[in-house]
Ligand code: ADP
């Protein structure tokens with residue numbers, strides 16, 4: 503179908519464009535926040551000037567956050583394809599978020615069993631898992647901490663990744679909004695994390711099952727069929 507073909511072409515162009523834009527934006531943001539930090543430490547500035555600098559730093563931070571949630575989402579697909587079993591990625595992402603977990607009194611438990619091998623984009627899967635782990639931790643930061651359970655196993659030619667938190671949970675309505683661009687209930691949220699998760703899991707033809715109870719916690723189950 504011609505219409506569909508044109509549409510997917512356009513999607514590719516958009517995705518490649520945003521990938522390079524994200525890259526180009528990251529460096530100047532880093533430089534800017536570095537100089538702002540330096541300025542903030544100055545002893546000769548007024549109270550008011552310090553407040554402006556702090557506000558600018560917050561805005562730069564926000565821009566950095568949007569870029570980092572979006573960057574891998576936008577990256578062209580063929581770049582980091584691997585034939586592997588997700589174990590490296592689930593564990594790598596887990597190690598990355600440990601400091602963030604400790605900061606919010608969250609205990610992280612990681613269990614793994616044998617898993618199958620399949621083809622996927624390593625960067626995208628890592629970013630996708632980081633987004634899910636981070637959401638789990640953030641769901642527990644106002645409840646005084648909790649436990650994030652991560653497990654990976656196999657079942658009937660599928661790789662099963664389970665991410666469970668003991669956080670605030672979601673209503674049915676909130677669950678139905680997950681993955682909509684810019685949907686966020688957080689004061690400083692981007693609402694891009696779950697969009698990236700859905701897009702990534704969709705690319706590996708997987709499914710996402712969500713079980714959540716308000717005030718109790720949430721479980722995400724990713725089921726990814728192996729590609730022969
Ligand atoms: P952000 O984290 O920037 O808000 P996301 O796309 O990652 O954006 O998540 C969107 C929204 O989905 C969150 O603001 C939150 O309301 C909800 N959400 C996602 N994961 C969880 C979770 N584990 N527990 C409770 N709510 C969640």
Ligand code: MG
Pocket residue numbers: 633636637695696
């Ligand atoms: Mg998020």
